Amino acid sequence: MAQPLASTLVESQALYLDPEIRDWVLIPIMVVMVLVGVFRDQVTVLIGGGTGKKPGLKAIRESKALTRGVTLRNYGNHIQNNSFFVRKTFLSEAYKRGDYLKNPAAANHAVNPMTDPAGMEMMMEGMKKNFAMIIPQTIIMGWINFFFSGFVLIKLPFPLTLRFKSMLQRGVETPDMDVTWVSSLSWYFLNLFGLRSIFTLLLGEDNAADGMRDMAAMSQMGASPTGQPQDFHKLFLAESENLELTPHNWELDDIENRLLIKFGKRSPTVNNDDNDTIEMEDISSDFSDVKGKSKRKGINKKK
Amino acid sequence: MVSFDYKLAVTTLHELRKSGERKSDLVVSLGENLIQQGYTGKLGDEVWAVYEQIFIAALDLGNVLLADKCLDNLDKRFPESPRVKILKGMKLEAEDNLDAALAMYENILQDDDANVAAIKRRIAVYKAKGQDQQAIEALTRYLDAFYSDAESWLELSALYLSFHLYQQAGFCLEELILLQPQNHFYHLKYAEILYTSDNITVALKEFCRVVELCEDNVRALCGIKLCTSRLLNLPINAITSSSASTNSSFSLDMKTISDLNDLAIERLSIIYSKNQRGGNRANEIKNVISDWLKQS
Numbered sequence: 199m200a201q202p203l204a205s206t207l208v209e210s211q212a213l214y215l216d217p218e219i220r221d222w223v224l225i226p227i228m229v230v231m232v233l234v235g236v237f238r239d240q241v242t243v244l245i246g247g248g249t250g251k252k253p254g255l256k257a258i259r260e261s262k263a264l265t266r267g268v269t270l271r272n273y274g275n276h277i278q279n280n281s282f283f284v285r286k287t288f289l290s291e292a293y294k295r296g297d298y299l300k301n302p303a304a305a306n307h308a309v310n311p312m313t314d315p316a317g318m319e320m321m322m323e324g325m326k327k328n329f330a331m332i333i334p335q336t337i338i339m340g341w342i343n344f345f346f347s348g349f350v351l352i353k354l355p356f357p358l359t360l361r362f363k364s365m366l367q368r369g370v371e372t373p374d375m376d377v378t379w380v381s382s383l384s385w386y387f388l389n390l391f392g393l394r395s396i397f398t399l400l401l402g403e404d405n406a407a408d409g410m411r412d413m414a415a416m417s418q419m420g421a422s423p424t425g426q427p428q429d430f431h432k433l434f435l436a437e438s439e440n441l442e443l444t445p446h447n448w449e450l451d452d453i454e455n456r457l458l459i460k461f462g463k464r465s466p467t468v469n470n471d472d473n474d475t476i477e478m479e480d481i482s483s484d485f486s487d488v489k490g491k492s493k494r495k496g497i498n499k500k501k
Numbered sequence: 502m503v504s505f506d507y508k509l510a511v512t513t514l515h516e517l518r519k520s521g522e523r524k525s526d527l528v529v530s531l532g533e534n535l536i537q538q539g540y541t542g543k544l545g546d547e548v549w550a551v552y553e554q555i556f557i558a559a560l561d562l563g564n565v566l567l568a569d570k571c572l573d574n575l576d577k578r579f580p581e582s583p584r585v586k587i588l589k590g591m592k593l594e595a596e597d598n599l600d601a602a603l604a605m606y607e608n609i610l611q612d613d614d615a616n617v618a619a620i621k622r623r624i625a626v627y628k629a630k631g632q633d634q635q636a637i638e639a640l641t642r643y644l645d646a647f648y649s650d651a652e653s654w655l656e657l658s659a660l661y662l663s664f665h666l667y668q669q670a671g672f673c674l675e676e677l678i679l680l681q682p683q684n685h686f687y688h689l690k691y692a693e694i695l696y697t698s699d700n701i702t703v704a705l706k707e708f709c710r711v712v713e714l715c716e717d718n719v720r721a722l723c724g725i726k727l728c729t730s731r732l733l734n735l736p737i738n739a740i741t742s743s744s745a746s747t748n749s750s751f752s753l754d755m756k757t758i759s760d761l762n763d764l765a766i767e768r769l770s771i772i773y774s775k776n777q778r779g780g781n782r783a784n785e786i787k788n789v790i791s792d793w794l795k796q797s
Binding site for chain 2: 253254255256257258259262263265266269270273274276277278281449450453454455456457458460461463464
């Protein structure tokens with residue numbers, strides 16, 4: 199029973215779209231979106247692209263200092279024990295004291311972007327960019343809503359689940375229509391998110407036309423108004439803690455054995471078994487003269 | 502004369518710029534052709550980068566005329582650019598007018614204290630003037646901010662080595678190993694510094710690491726050989742006492758050392774017996790090596 203019902207449903211939804219819709223709605227929306235993207239890129243260059251103030255040496259130092267701790271944590275095993283511990287203590291102390299901060303005196307109170315001139319400038323910058331991005335998008339959306347609300351523009355050539363209905367048929371409140379039909383407002387959103395590669399093609403890699411970016415900017419606005427600078431002191435404290443928790447196993451502790459095994463001078467399994475039996479049976483130390491000192495050390499620890 | 506391939510020249514220059522190779526003679530010959538045959542107009546915005554590249558290469562070769570031509574063009578187009586100012590400074594350096602160049606760089610740094618090129622050029626001027634201590638100081642300050650610049654760490658270690666400050670040079674190499682742990686060259690250099698500063702056990706480990714990362718690395722195998730023969734020739738109590746005093750886990754048992762010694766000898770003799778090219782010279786080298794290997 200289900201089969202014929204489904205087929206009738208599909209048949210009944212074989213809408214015939216006026217080709218005029220394609221010529222006067224579908225393509226114009228896309229063209230307008232592309233043009234607005236290009237226009238926006240130009241505007242961003244005009245109002246703020248060229249005069250972006252570069253961060254000073256101290257600011258760069260502050261932002262790069264964290265990577266030093268991260269590198270040490272990730273690759274610390276490649277250097278000797280004492281070299282590692284010297285670095286670890288130095289870095290974690292320096293992080294705690296706030297040596298790497300742009301302004302060490304301000305370590306203890308939260309940074310207020312209003313008092314910091316650089317922060318002020320950054321806010322201004324963000325505002326300008328946001329305006330250049332949001333205003334045209336709002337206008338286009340209003341335009342589509344006003345003229346083409348309720349238009350069905352295309353039918354996707356593949357089936358989709360019901361979940362996509364809210365995404366593809368925004369502005370068309372028909373519960374029974376097949377999901378593959380796309381409404382005008384949804385076509386706008388598809389363009390907004392999907393034109394990135396076309397912009398890259400038209401304007402090069404580093405363009406400001408992309409619609410995804412103002413989405414990201416908008417979601418950021420909720421969290422912190424116009425990109426509040428990060429509180430590096432907190433980050434440093436966290437990194438210092440991470441560093442202190444990092445253990446150290448020197449990669450080269452066992453290198454001679456590894457090398458000898460690699461060239462087939464020593465068989466790996468026998469050696470390991472040897473090691474284990476010694477530690478388990480705890481053979482007296484005069485036997486271990488023949489064996490490695492490292493093994494002796496292990497035994498001593500056990501005692 | 503072979504007809505000049507414009508497209509090939511442009512792509513070659515582009516690739517050289519990207520890879521940072523300093524084939525100045527090639528760049529100058531290509532660049533001269535580009536400029537003389539009037540191709541520069543075709544390049545669009547790329548032309549400025551090409552001018553810069555040709556300028557630096559021309560300075561390398563002492564081709565002042567070509568360099569001037571490039572610099573004039575750049576100066577006309579970007580009169581206030583710090584990047585062009587740096588090029589002017591480099592020209593002053595090439596003319597051995599180091600103080601003027603230094604003033605030029607200082608001037609740039611006053612406006613923008615994070616101008617990497619200017620910082621680096623200033624260090625180069627210090628070096629050229631023979632003020633190595635100032636160069637070291639400037640480099641450490643630079644590395645404090647731009648921590649991840651591997652080439653600068655290498656430069657700093659070279660400067661320290663010129664003062665025989667092995668511990669400091671070793672520190673730089675450790676940083677390099679942290680930055681690029683898989684680069685066997687850094688391990689090798691580190692091992693050699695350790696060996697020179699008489700830290701034989703750790704040096705041996707580092708040499709082993711090099712061989713692990715880069716099989717049949719002759720320099721590292723020779724290093725292993727040197728370390729093991731030193732360790733094998735030491736009196737027994739010297740080893741135990743030294744490792745006890747440093748209280749480290751670097752201690753090695755004699756069997757491992759002699760095994761490593763044998764391994765190094767074996768690999769080295771294989772490598773040198775394989776290398777048949779060079780006729781007499783190769784044989785000579787082979788004899789020298791086998792004599793050396795037999796010695797200990």
